[in-house]
Amino acid sequence: MLAIVDSDTESWSSTEPAQASPDDLLTRVASGDQAAFSDLYDVLSGRVLGLVTRLLRDRAQSEEVTQEVFLEVWQQATRYDRKRGTAASWILTMAHRRAVDRVRASQSSHDRDTKIGIRDFEAGFDQVSESVEIRIEHERVSRALAKLTEFQRQAVQLAYYGGYSHSEMADHLGVPIGTVKTRLRDGMIRLRDEMGVTS
Amino acid sequence: MTERHDDPALLTGSHALDALSDDERALLDSALATSPELQAETDSLRETALQLAYAVTPIEPPSSLKASLMAQIASTPQAAPVASRSEPAATTAPVADAPVGDAGQEARFAPATDLTSAGGAASEKARRRWFQRPAAALSAAAAVAVVFLGVGLGVGTSFTPSNEPGPGTTQASGGLDRIYAASDFQRSTAKVAGGGTATVVWSNEVGKSAVILDGVPAAPEGKTYELWYIGSEGTGGKINAAGLMDGVSSGVHSAVLNGSLSHGATIGMTVEPAGGSDQPTTTPIMAVPTTSA
Numbered sequence: 001m002l003a004i005v006d007s008d009t010e011s012w013s014s015t016e017p018a019q020a021s022p023d024d025l026l027t028r029v030a031s032g033d034q035a036a037f038s039d040l041y042d043v044l045s046g047r048v049l050g051l052v053t054r055l056l057r058d059r060a061q062s063e064e065v066t067q068e069v070f071l072e073v074w075q076q077a078t079r080y081d082r083k084r085g086t087a088a089s090w091i092l093t094m095a096h097r098r099a100v101d102r103v104r105a106s107q108s109s110h111d112r113d114t115k116i117g118i119r120d121f122e123a124g125f126d127q128v129s130e131s132v133e134i135r136i137e138h139e140r141v142s143r144a145l146a147k148l149t150e151f152q153r154q155a156v157q158l159a160y161y162g163g164y165s166h167s168e169m170a171d172h173l174g175v176p177i178g179t180v181k182t183r184l185r186d187g188m189i190r191l192r193d194e195m196g197v198t199s
Numbered sequence: 200m201t202e203r204h205d206d207p208a209l210l211t212g213s214h215a216l217d218a219l220s221d222d223e224r225a226l227l228d229s230a231l232a233t234s235p236e237l238q239a240e241t242d243s244l245r246e247t248a249l250q251l252a253y254a255v256t257p258i259e260p261p262s263s264l265k266a267s268l269m270a271q272i273a274s275t276p277q278a279a280p281v282a283s284r285s286e287p288a289a290t291t292a293p294v295a296d297a298p299v300g301d302a303g304q305e306a307r308f309a310p311a312t313d314l315t316s317a318g319g320a321a322s323e324k325a326r327r328r329w330f331q332r333p334a335a336a337l338s339a340a341a342a343v344a345v346v347f348l349g350v351g352l353g354v355g356t357s358f359t360p361s362n363e364p365g366p367g368t369t370q371a372s373g374g375l376d377r378i379y380a381a382s383d384f385q386r387s388t389a390k391v392a393g394g395g396t397a398t399v400v401w402s403n404e405v406g407k408s409a410v411i412l413d414g415v416p417a418a419p420e421g422k423t424y425e426l427w428y429i430g431s432e433g434t435g436g437k438i439n440a441a442g443l444m445d446g447v448s449s450g451v452h453s454a455v456l457n458g459s460l461s462h463g464a465t466i467g468m469t470v471e472p473a474g475g476s477d478q479p480t481t482t483p484i485m486a487v488p489t490t491s492a
Contacts, residue, residue, distance in 0.1 A: 030280070037272060038450045041265055046257030054255050066260055067268055074272040078280040085242055089249040096252065100217045141254035159216035160251045166218050178209070185212030189240075192247040 026087035030077040041070055044088060048095045055099040055163050065102060069095045096160070103163035144194035152187030155180060208237060215244035263388060266398040266411050269451040274376040375409050375455055378402045385489070391415050391468070392484040395449070399466050399487040406459040408466055408489065410444070417448040418470055425471040426456050427479060429486075431463035443475045444468070463490055 020028075020036070022043055028036035048069055053062040073091055080090055145153050158164045158172070170177045191197075207230035213219050214227055231238045378384060381402030388398045395415030401408035410426060418424050424444040430437040441456035456466065467483040469476075 030277070032277060034269065034272060035450045038265075038269060041268065045265070046259045047252065047255075049260045050255045050257040051252050053258055063260055063264055067264055067271075070268050071271055071275065074275060075278050078278050085246055086249070089246050089252075092249055092252040093245060096248070097217050137250075137253045141250055144250070156212075156216065156251075159213065159218040160248065161255075164218065165220060166213060166223070167220070169218070180218075181209045181213055184216060184218060185209055185244075188212035188215055188244045188247055191250070192243055195247065195250050197243060197247045197250065 022087035022091075023082050026073070026077055026080050026090070027082065029074065030080060037070075037074055040073070040087070044091055045070065047088070047092060051092060052095055052099045054161055055096075055103055061102065062099075065095070065098050069098055100163040104165065140195065144191050147194045148187050148190050152183050152190065155183040156187040156191065159184060207231075211237065211241045211244050214241055215248040262396060262413060263386075263398070265451065266388070266396075266413055267386075269413070270375060270379065270400065270409075270411055270453055273453060274379075375400075375453065377405050378407050378409055378455070381405045387487050387489075389485055389487045397468065397485045397487065399489070401460055401466070401489050403460065403462055403489075407455060408460045409453055409455040410466065410468065411451065411453040412444065412447055413451045414449055415447055415452075418445075421473050422470050423473050423475060424468050425475045425479070426454065427467045427469065427483075428456065428458060428460065429465040429467055430461055431465075433463065434461055438478055440475060440477060441466075443471075445473075460489065463488070465489065 020039065022040060025036045025040040025043070029040060045066065049062060049066045052065045052069075053059060056062045056065065069091065072094060080087065145156070148156065154173070155169060158169055164172070166177050166180050169180045173180070207227045210219060210223055210227040214224065219227065227237075227241075231241060378400050381404050383402050383404045384400065385402070386398060386400045388396055391397050391412070393416065396413050397415070398411040398413070399408060400411070412424075415424075424447055426441040426444060428439045428441050430439075439458055441458050442454060444452060444454050446452070465486055465488045467479070467486040469479045469481045469483050471480060
Protein backbone atom coordinates (compact mmCIF):
# COMPACT_ATOMS: atom_id res chain seq x y z
CA MET A 1 0.00 0.00 0.00
CA LEU A 2 2.91 2.24 0.67
CA ALA A 3 4.24 1.71 -2.81
CA ILE A 4 0.92 2.52 -4.41
CA VAL A 5 0.44 5.83 -2.74
CA ASP A 6 4.07 6.71 -3.00
CA SER A 7 4.10 6.48 -6.76
CA ASP A 8 1.53 9.18 -7.00
CA THR A 9 3.50 11.93 -5.41
CA GLU A 10 4.92 13.30 -8.63
CA SER A 11 1.51 14.19 -9.95
CA TRP A 12 0.77 16.56 -7.10
CA SER A 13 0.30 20.06 -8.21
CA SER A 14 2.16 22.76 -6.39
CA THR A 15 0.31 25.77 -7.66
CA GLU A 16 -1.05 27.95 -4.91
CA PRO A 17 -4.43 29.46 -5.58
CA ALA A 18 -4.30 33.22 -5.67
CA GLN A 19 -5.81 34.79 -2.59
CA ALA A 20 -9.21 36.16 -3.43
CA SER A 21 -10.37 39.35 -1.77
CA PRO A 22 -13.32 39.22 0.65
CA ASP A 23 -15.30 41.26 -1.89
CA ASP A 24 -14.75 38.64 -4.58
CA LEU A 25 -15.47 35.82 -2.16
CA LEU A 26 -18.72 37.38 -1.01
CA THR A 27 -19.80 37.87 -4.61
CA ARG A 28 -19.16 34.17 -5.19
CA VAL A 29 -21.06 33.29 -2.03
CA ALA A 30 -24.02 35.14 -3.54
CA SER A 31 -24.08 32.53 -6.28
CA GLY A 32 -24.23 29.69 -3.77
CA ASP A 33 -20.52 28.91 -3.68
CA GLN A 34 -19.87 27.09 -0.41
CA ALA A 35 -16.11 26.95 -0.84
CA ALA A 36 -16.02 30.72 -1.19
CA PHE A 37 -18.06 30.92 2.00
CA SER A 38 -15.52 28.69 3.71
CA ASP A 39 -12.66 30.94 2.61
CA LEU A 40 -14.53 34.07 3.58
CA TYR A 41 -15.17 32.60 7.01
CA ASP A 42 -11.49 31.80 7.41
CA VAL A 43 -10.53 35.37 6.59
CA LEU A 44 -13.05 37.18 8.76
CA SER A 45 -14.34 34.93 11.54
CA GLY A 46 -11.55 35.92 13.94
CA ARG A 47 -12.39 39.58 13.37
CA VAL A 48 -16.06 38.97 13.94
CA LEU A 49 -15.61 36.96 17.13
CA GLY A 50 -13.05 39.47 18.44
CA LEU A 51 -15.39 42.39 17.89
CA VAL A 52 -18.48 40.67 19.26
CA THR A 53 -16.58 39.48 22.33
CA ARG A 54 -15.41 43.03 22.97
CA LEU A 55 -19.03 44.10 23.30
CA LEU A 56 -20.60 41.06 24.91
CA ARG A 57 -17.76 39.78 27.08
CA ASP A 58 -19.39 36.40 27.35
CA ARG A 59 -17.55 33.97 25.12
CA ALA A 60 -20.31 31.43 24.59
CA GLN A 61 -22.79 34.14 23.67
CA SER A 62 -20.25 35.74 21.38
CA GLU A 63 -19.67 32.50 19.53
CA GLU A 64 -23.41 32.14 19.13
CA VAL A 65 -23.64 35.62 17.64
CA THR A 66 -20.71 34.88 15.35
CA GLN A 67 -22.54 31.85 14.03
CA GLU A 68 -25.69 33.90 13.50
CA VAL A 69 -23.72 36.54 11.66
CA PHE A 70 -22.18 34.10 9.23
CA LEU A 71 -25.46 32.36 8.63
CA GLU A 72 -26.89 35.76 7.78
CA VAL A 73 -23.93 36.39 5.49
CA TRP A 74 -24.83 33.23 3.62
CA GLN A 75 -28.49 34.12 3.40
CA GLN A 76 -28.06 37.78 2.55
CA ALA A 77 -24.99 37.60 0.31
CA THR A 78 -27.23 38.16 -2.68
CA ARG A 79 -28.05 41.61 -1.28
CA TYR A 80 -24.45 42.72 -0.95
CA ASP A 81 -23.71 45.70 -3.16
CA ARG A 82 -19.98 46.17 -3.56
CA LYS A 83 -20.44 49.69 -4.82
CA ARG A 84 -21.61 50.66 -1.36
CA GLY A 85 -18.64 49.32 0.55
CA THR A 86 -16.28 46.46 1.24
CA ALA A 87 -17.38 42.97 2.17
CA ALA A 88 -15.41 43.25 5.40
CA SER A 89 -17.34 46.30 6.50
CA TRP A 90 -20.62 44.77 5.39
CA ILE A 91 -19.97 41.73 7.58
CA LEU A 92 -18.46 43.55 10.55
CA THR A 93 -21.31 46.06 10.47
CA MET A 94 -23.72 43.15 10.68
CA ALA A 95 -21.71 41.68 13.55
CA HIS A 96 -21.59 44.97 15.42
CA ARG A 97 -25.29 45.56 15.03
CA ARG A 98 -26.17 42.12 16.33
CA ALA A 99 -23.81 42.49 19.26
CA VAL A 100 -25.29 45.88 20.12
CA ASP A 101 -28.81 44.44 19.92
CA ARG A 102 -27.82 41.70 22.34
CA VAL A 103 -26.16 44.07 24.74
CA ARG A 104 -29.19 46.30 24.83
CA ALA A 105 -31.63 43.42 25.09
CA SER A 106 -29.81 41.92 28.01
CA GLN A 107 -29.41 45.07 30.04
CA SER A 108 -28.60 45.20 32.83
CA SER A 109 -26.90 48.16 31.21
CA HIS A 110 -25.60 49.04 34.61
CA ASP A 111 -23.30 46.09 34.42
CA ARG A 112 -21.49 47.94 31.76
CA ASP A 113 -18.74 50.10 33.01
CA THR A 114 -19.25 53.67 31.89
CA LYS A 115 -15.59 53.99 31.21
CA ILE A 116 -15.64 50.81 29.19
CA GLY A 117 -14.73 52.40 25.90
CA ILE A 118 -11.57 54.15 26.77
CA ARG A 119 -10.12 51.74 29.25
CA ASP A 120 -10.86 48.75 27.14
CA PHE A 121 -9.46 50.18 24.04
CA GLU A 122 -6.23 51.15 25.72
CA ALA A 123 -6.00 47.75 27.35
CA GLY A 124 -6.25 46.20 23.93
CA PHE A 125 -2.97 47.78 22.99
CA ASP A 126 -1.13 46.31 25.91
CA GLN A 127 -1.86 42.81 24.87
CA VAL A 128 0.78 41.13 22.86
CA SER A 129 -0.73 40.94 19.43
CA GLU A 130 -0.35 37.86 17.34
CA SER A 131 0.86 39.66 14.30
CA VAL A 132 2.64 42.73 13.15
CA GLU A 133 -0.30 43.51 10.93
CA ILE A 134 -2.67 43.74 13.88
CA ARG A 135 -0.24 45.87 15.84
CA ILE A 136 0.08 48.27 12.94
CA GLU A 137 -3.69 48.56 12.71
CA HIS A 138 -3.87 49.27 16.42
CA GLU A 139 -1.34 51.99 16.09
CA ARG A 140 -3.04 53.58 13.10
CA VAL A 141 -6.37 53.73 14.87
CA SER A 142 -4.75 54.85 18.09
CA ARG A 143 -2.96 57.68 16.34
CA ALA A 144 -6.11 58.75 14.53
CA LEU A 145 -8.15 58.65 17.74
CA ALA A 146 -5.57 60.82 19.40
CA LYS A 147 -6.44 63.58 16.93
CA LEU A 148 -10.02 63.73 18.19
CA THR A 149 -11.01 65.96 21.08
CA GLU A 150 -11.35 64.09 24.33
CA PHE A 151 -15.13 64.42 24.20
CA GLN A 152 -15.32 63.09 20.68
CA ARG A 153 -13.05 60.19 21.44
CA GLN A 154 -14.99 59.26 24.55
CA ALA A 155 -18.30 59.33 22.69
CA VAL A 156 -17.04 57.29 19.73
CA GLN A 157 -15.55 54.64 22.00
CA LEU A 158 -18.57 54.40 24.25
CA ALA A 159 -20.80 53.94 21.24
CA TYR A 160 -18.65 51.49 19.30
CA TYR A 161 -17.01 49.38 21.97
CA GLY A 162 -19.64 49.82 24.65
CA GLY A 163 -22.76 49.60 22.52
CA TYR A 164 -24.28 52.64 24.15
CA SER A 165 -27.23 54.43 22.60
CA HIS A 166 -27.59 58.19 22.33
CA SER A 167 -29.82 58.49 25.32
CA GLU A 168 -27.65 56.28 27.49
CA MET A 169 -24.61 58.32 26.61
CA ALA A 170 -26.45 61.55 27.24
CA ASP A 171 -27.36 60.23 30.69
CA HIS A 172 -23.90 59.03 31.51
CA LEU A 173 -22.15 62.10 30.26
CA GLY A 174 -24.72 64.57 31.50
CA VAL A 175 -25.08 66.35 28.15
CA PRO A 176 -28.05 66.82 25.79
CA ILE A 177 -28.64 64.17 23.14
CA GLY A 178 -27.95 66.71 20.42
CA THR A 179 -24.48 67.19 21.83
CA VAL A 180 -23.86 63.45 21.76
CA LYS A 181 -24.91 63.27 18.10
CA THR A 182 -22.66 66.14 17.18
CA ARG A 183 -19.69 64.63 18.98
CA LEU A 184 -20.21 61.30 17.28
CA ARG A 185 -20.55 62.80 13.84
CA ASP A 186 -17.66 65.24 14.16
CA GLY A 187 -15.56 62.52 15.73
CA MET A 188 -16.23 60.03 12.98
CA ILE A 189 -15.59 62.57 10.24
CA ARG A 190 -12.32 63.52 11.87
CA LEU A 191 -11.39 59.87 12.20
CA ARG A 192 -12.24 59.26 8.56
CA ASP A 193 -10.11 62.16 7.39
CA GLU A 194 -7.21 61.21 9.65
CA MET A 195 -7.23 57.64 8.44
CA GLY A 196 -7.70 58.52 4.82
CA VAL A 197 -10.74 56.29 4.46
CA THR A 198 -12.35 56.57 1.08
CA SER A 199 -15.60 55.10 0.03
CA MET B 200 -38.43 60.54 23.56
CA THR B 201 -36.68 61.97 20.54
CA GLU B 202 -36.44 65.70 20.22
CA ARG B 203 -38.66 67.61 17.92
CA HIS B 204 -35.85 69.39 16.15
CA ASP B 205 -34.09 66.25 14.92
CA ASP B 206 -31.89 66.89 11.95
CA PRO B 207 -31.19 63.62 10.13
CA ALA B 208 -27.93 65.05 8.83
CA LEU B 209 -26.59 64.89 12.37
CA LEU B 210 -27.18 61.18 12.56
CA THR B 211 -24.58 59.82 10.16
CA GLY B 212 -21.88 59.33 12.78
CA SER B 213 -24.26 57.65 15.19
CA HIS B 214 -25.52 55.45 12.39
CA ALA B 215 -22.02 54.15 11.66
CA LEU B 216 -21.59 53.36 15.35
CA ASP B 217 -25.03 51.73 15.75
CA ALA B 218 -26.04 54.26 18.36
CA LEU B 219 -29.39 55.09 16.77
CA SER B 220 -32.77 54.09 18.08
CA ASP B 221 -35.17 52.52 15.60
CA ASP B 222 -37.03 55.81 15.22
CA GLU B 223 -33.85 57.70 14.49
CA ARG B 224 -32.74 55.10 11.99
CA ALA B 225 -36.03 55.38 10.13
CA LEU B 226 -35.61 59.14 10.08
CA LEU B 227 -32.14 58.89 8.62
CA ASP B 228 -33.12 56.22 6.10
CA SER B 229 -35.83 58.40 4.64
CA ALA B 230 -33.41 61.31 4.39
CA LEU B 231 -30.81 59.11 2.68
CA ALA B 232 -33.20 58.24 -0.10
CA THR B 233 -33.27 61.83 -1.29
CA SER B 234 -29.73 62.93 -0.52
CA PRO B 235 -26.81 61.32 -2.30
CA GLU B 236 -24.45 63.48 -0.25
CA LEU B 237 -25.81 62.20 2.99
CA GLN B 238 -25.65 58.67 1.61
CA ALA B 239 -22.00 59.14 0.69
CA GLU B 240 -21.19 60.47 4.13
CA THR B 241 -23.00 57.56 5.75
CA ASP B 242 -21.12 55.04 3.61
CA SER B 243 -17.74 56.61 4.28
CA LEU B 244 -18.34 56.71 8.03
CA ARG B 245 -19.34 53.07 8.00
CA GLU B 246 -16.02 52.24 6.37
CA THR B 247 -14.38 54.32 9.08
CA ALA B 248 -16.11 52.27 11.76
CA LEU B 249 -14.50 49.25 10.11
CA GLN B 250 -11.16 50.67 11.19
CA LEU B 251 -12.40 50.63 14.77
CA ALA B 252 -13.36 46.99 14.30
CA TYR B 253 -9.92 46.22 12.94
CA ALA B 254 -8.30 47.65 16.05
CA VAL B 255 -9.81 44.85 18.11
CA THR B 256 -7.62 41.81 18.58
CA PRO B 257 -9.13 38.91 16.62
CA ILE B 258 -10.17 35.74 18.41
CA GLU B 259 -10.13 32.51 16.43
CA PRO B 260 -13.40 30.63 16.89
CA PRO B 261 -13.29 26.90 17.68
CA SER B 262 -13.30 24.70 14.60
CA SER B 263 -16.59 23.11 15.66
CA LEU B 264 -18.27 26.44 14.95
CA LYS B 265 -17.20 26.34 11.34
CA ALA B 266 -18.15 22.71 10.96
CA SER B 267 -21.70 23.31 12.12
CA LEU B 268 -21.98 26.46 10.02
CA MET B 269 -20.90 24.63 6.88
CA ALA B 270 -23.48 21.98 7.59
CA GLN B 271 -26.07 24.65 8.27
CA ILE B 272 -25.52 26.58 5.05
CA ALA B 273 -25.71 23.39 3.04
CA SER B 274 -29.40 23.30 3.85
CA THR B 275 -30.15 27.01 4.13
CA PRO B 276 -31.62 28.79 1.12
CA GLN B 277 -30.29 32.19 0.15
CA ALA B 278 -32.37 35.32 -0.17
CA ALA B 279 -33.46 36.32 -3.64
CA PRO B 280 -31.31 39.15 -4.98
CA VAL B 281 -32.72 42.64 -4.87
CA ALA B 282 -33.80 43.40 -8.39
CA SER B 283 -33.11 47.12 -8.55
CA ARG B 284 -29.39 47.37 -7.86
CA SER B 285 -27.77 45.07 -10.31
CA GLU B 286 -24.17 44.23 -9.70
CA PRO B 287 -21.96 43.80 -12.69
CA ALA B 288 -20.00 41.11 -10.89
CA ALA B 289 -23.06 39.10 -10.10
CA THR B 290 -23.72 38.44 -13.74
CA THR B 291 -20.30 36.98 -14.40
CA ALA B 292 -19.89 34.90 -11.28
CA PRO B 293 -22.64 32.35 -11.79
CA VAL B 294 -21.66 31.83 -15.38
CA ALA B 295 -18.08 31.14 -14.45
CA ASP B 296 -18.88 29.02 -11.45
CA ALA B 297 -21.83 26.98 -12.44
CA PRO B 298 -20.35 24.52 -14.91
CA VAL B 299 -17.43 23.68 -12.67
CA GLY B 300 -19.76 23.35 -9.75
CA ASP B 301 -22.09 21.03 -11.51
CA ALA B 302 -19.39 18.77 -12.78
CA GLY B 303 -17.72 18.64 -9.41
CA GLN B 304 -20.97 18.02 -7.69
CA GLU B 305 -21.63 14.90 -9.72
CA ALA B 306 -18.27 13.47 -9.02
CA ARG B 307 -17.99 14.55 -5.46
CA PHE B 308 -20.04 12.00 -3.72
CA ALA B 309 -20.77 9.31 -6.21
CA PRO B 310 -23.15 6.74 -4.89
CA ALA B 311 -21.22 3.68 -3.93
CA THR B 312 -21.64 0.87 -6.35
CA ASP B 313 -23.64 -2.02 -5.12
CA LEU B 314 -21.54 -3.84 -2.67
CA THR B 315 -21.90 -7.25 -1.33
CA SER B 316 -18.98 -7.87 0.86
CA ALA B 317 -16.65 -10.34 -0.70
CA GLY B 318 -15.33 -11.73 2.54
CA GLY B 319 -11.89 -13.16 2.09
CA ALA B 320 -8.88 -13.20 4.32
CA ALA B 321 -7.77 -9.66 3.62
CA SER B 322 -11.02 -7.98 4.44
CA GLU B 323 -11.41 -10.18 7.46
CA LYS B 324 -8.09 -8.92 8.67
CA ALA B 325 -8.91 -5.33 7.90
CA ARG B 326 -12.15 -5.62 9.75
CA ARG B 327 -10.57 -6.96 12.88
CA ARG B 328 -7.95 -4.26 12.75
CA TRP B 329 -10.65 -1.62 12.62
CA PHE B 330 -12.73 -2.17 15.59
CA GLN B 331 -10.21 -3.89 17.73
CA ARG B 332 -7.36 -1.48 17.49
CA PRO B 333 -8.52 1.68 15.81
CA ALA B 334 -5.85 3.71 17.57
CA ALA B 335 -3.02 1.53 16.40
CA ALA B 336 -4.46 1.42 12.92
CA LEU B 337 -4.66 5.17 12.92
CA SER B 338 -1.08 5.75 13.91
CA ALA B 339 0.06 3.36 11.24
CA ALA B 340 -2.10 5.24 8.81
CA ALA B 341 -0.59 8.48 9.95
CA ALA B 342 2.84 7.27 8.96
CA VAL B 343 1.55 6.32 5.54
CA ALA B 344 -0.26 9.57 5.19
CA VAL B 345 2.90 11.53 5.67
CA VAL B 346 4.35 9.81 2.66
CA PHE B 347 1.64 10.81 0.29
CA LEU B 348 0.13 13.86 1.84
CA GLY B 349 3.26 15.61 2.95
CA VAL B 350 3.91 16.98 -0.46
CA GLY B 351 0.98 19.03 -1.27
CA LEU B 352 -1.24 21.00 0.97
CA GLY B 353 -2.75 23.86 -0.89
CA VAL B 354 -3.22 21.80 -3.95
CA GLY B 355 -4.83 23.36 -6.93
CA THR B 356 -7.68 25.77 -7.10
CA SER B 357 -10.51 23.34 -7.23
CA PHE B 358 -13.22 24.40 -4.88
CA THR B 359 -16.21 22.83 -3.30
CA PRO B 360 -18.96 23.09 -5.78
CA SER B 361 -22.20 24.56 -4.75
CA ASN B 362 -24.90 22.16 -3.84
CA GLU B 363 -27.52 24.27 -5.42
CA PRO B 364 -28.34 25.62 -8.82
CA GLY B 365 -28.68 29.21 -7.71
CA PRO B 366 -29.68 31.64 -5.04
CA GLY B 367 -33.12 31.26 -3.61
CA THR B 368 -33.35 27.55 -4.09
CA THR B 369 -33.40 25.07 -1.31
CA GLN B 370 -30.63 22.61 -1.62
CA ALA B 371 -31.22 18.96 -1.92
CA SER B 372 -28.71 18.14 0.74
CA GLY B 373 -30.60 15.02 1.62
CA GLY B 374 -30.28 13.60 5.04
CA LEU B 375 -28.11 16.25 6.61
CA ASP B 376 -31.05 18.39 7.75
CA ARG B 377 -32.82 15.38 9.13
CA ILE B 378 -29.78 14.35 11.10
CA TYR B 379 -29.39 17.86 12.50
CA ALA B 380 -33.05 18.07 13.33
CA ALA B 381 -33.19 14.71 15.09
CA SER B 382 -33.79 14.69 18.81
CA ASP B 383 -30.94 12.24 19.33
CA PHE B 384 -28.51 14.20 17.17
CA GLN B 385 -24.90 13.53 18.11
CA ARG B 386 -21.56 14.76 16.97
CA SER B 387 -17.97 13.72 17.33
CA THR B 388 -14.84 15.25 15.86
CA ALA B 389 -11.64 13.35 15.10
CA LYS B 390 -8.31 14.21 13.60
CA VAL B 391 -7.68 12.81 10.16
CA ALA B 392 -4.30 11.21 9.62
CA GLY B 393 -2.53 13.38 7.08
CA GLY B 394 -4.17 16.61 8.17
CA GLY B 395 -7.52 18.20 8.93
CA THR B 396 -10.46 17.05 10.98
CA ALA B 397 -13.55 14.99 10.40
CA THR B 398 -16.75 15.76 12.25
CA VAL B 399 -19.21 12.92 12.24
CA VAL B 400 -22.84 13.71 12.96
CA TRP B 401 -25.42 11.01 13.37
CA SER B 402 -28.83 10.07 14.61
CA ASN B 403 -29.84 6.53 15.43
CA GLU B 404 -33.45 7.57 15.20
CA VAL B 405 -33.01 8.66 11.59
CA GLY B 406 -30.53 5.86 11.00
CA LYS B 407 -28.18 8.16 9.11
CA SER B 408 -24.81 9.74 9.56
CA ALA B 409 -22.76 12.34 7.75
CA VAL B 410 -19.13 13.31 7.64
CA ILE B 411 -17.88 16.90 7.45
CA LEU B 412 -14.25 17.18 6.50
CA ASP B 413 -12.41 20.36 7.31
CA GLY B 414 -8.94 21.01 5.99
CA VAL B 415 -8.40 17.49 4.72
CA PRO B 416 -6.06 17.65 1.72
CA ALA B 417 -7.08 16.27 -1.63
CA ALA B 418 -6.59 12.56 -2.19
CA PRO B 419 -3.59 11.75 -4.38
CA GLU B 420 -4.09 11.58 -8.13
CA GLY B 421 -6.01 8.45 -9.08
CA LYS B 422 -7.20 7.96 -5.50
CA THR B 423 -10.33 8.86 -3.63
CA TYR B 424 -11.64 8.90 -0.09
CA GLU B 425 -14.13 6.21 0.70
CA LEU B 426 -16.45 6.07 3.68
CA TRP B 427 -17.38 2.92 5.53
CA TYR B 428 -19.82 1.66 8.06
CA ILE B 429 -18.20 -0.88 10.34
CA GLY B 430 -20.82 -2.78 12.26
CA SER B 431 -20.37 -3.18 15.99
CA GLU B 432 -18.80 -6.37 17.20
CA GLY B 433 -22.17 -7.51 18.48
CA THR B 434 -23.62 -7.41 14.98
CA GLY B 435 -20.76 -9.33 13.41
CA GLY B 436 -18.55 -6.38 12.51
CA LYS B 437 -19.59 -6.27 8.90
CA ILE B 438 -17.97 -3.53 6.84
CA ASN B 439 -20.18 -1.78 4.30
CA ALA B 440 -19.04 0.75 1.76
CA ALA B 441 -20.92 3.99 2.36
CA GLY B 442 -19.89 6.15 -0.56
CA LEU B 443 -16.99 8.09 -2.02
CA MET B 444 -15.85 11.57 -1.23
CA ASP B 445 -14.30 12.72 -4.47
CA GLY B 446 -13.13 16.24 -5.04
CA VAL B 447 -11.98 16.91 -1.50
CA SER B 448 -9.51 19.79 -1.54
CA SER B 449 -8.64 21.12 1.89
CA GLY B 450 -11.79 23.22 2.37
CA VAL B 451 -14.90 21.98 4.06
CA HIS B 452 -16.75 19.09 2.44
CA SER B 453 -19.69 17.16 3.71
CA ALA B 454 -21.41 13.97 2.70
CA VAL B 455 -24.25 11.90 4.02
CA LEU B 456 -23.28 8.26 4.11
CA ASN B 457 -25.05 5.79 1.86
CA GLY B 458 -26.89 2.99 3.56
CA SER B 459 -28.15 3.11 7.07
CA LEU B 460 -26.46 3.47 10.39
CA SER B 461 -26.73 0.43 12.62
CA HIS B 462 -26.52 0.89 16.32
CA GLY B 463 -23.00 1.31 17.63
CA ALA B 464 -21.39 1.24 14.20
CA THR B 465 -18.07 2.92 13.58
CA ILE B 466 -17.68 5.34 10.70
CA GLY B 467 -14.38 5.20 8.94
CA MET B 468 -12.61 6.59 5.90
CA THR B 469 -9.81 5.16 3.80
CA VAL B 470 -7.89 6.15 0.71
CA GLU B 471 -8.91 3.92 -2.16
CA PRO B 472 -8.23 3.76 -5.88
CA ALA B 473 -10.51 6.03 -7.91
CA GLY B 474 -13.92 4.45 -8.23
CA GLY B 475 -13.71 2.98 -4.78
CA SER B 476 -13.33 -0.52 -3.41
CA ASP B 477 -15.78 -3.08 -2.14
CA GLN B 478 -13.85 -3.49 1.06
CA PRO B 479 -11.15 -1.26 2.51
CA THR B 480 -7.71 -1.94 1.08
CA THR B 481 -5.77 0.47 3.28
CA THR B 482 -5.78 1.36 6.92
CA PRO B 483 -8.31 4.01 7.86
CA ILE B 484 -7.20 7.61 8.15
CA MET B 485 -10.19 8.34 10.33
CA ALA B 486 -12.49 6.19 12.48
CA VAL B 487 -15.24 7.48 14.73
CA PRO B 488 -17.42 5.15 16.80
CA THR B 489 -21.04 6.24 17.10
CA THR B 490 -21.47 5.00 20.62
CA SER B 491 -23.58 7.44 22.54
CA ALA B 492 -21.59 10.03 24.36
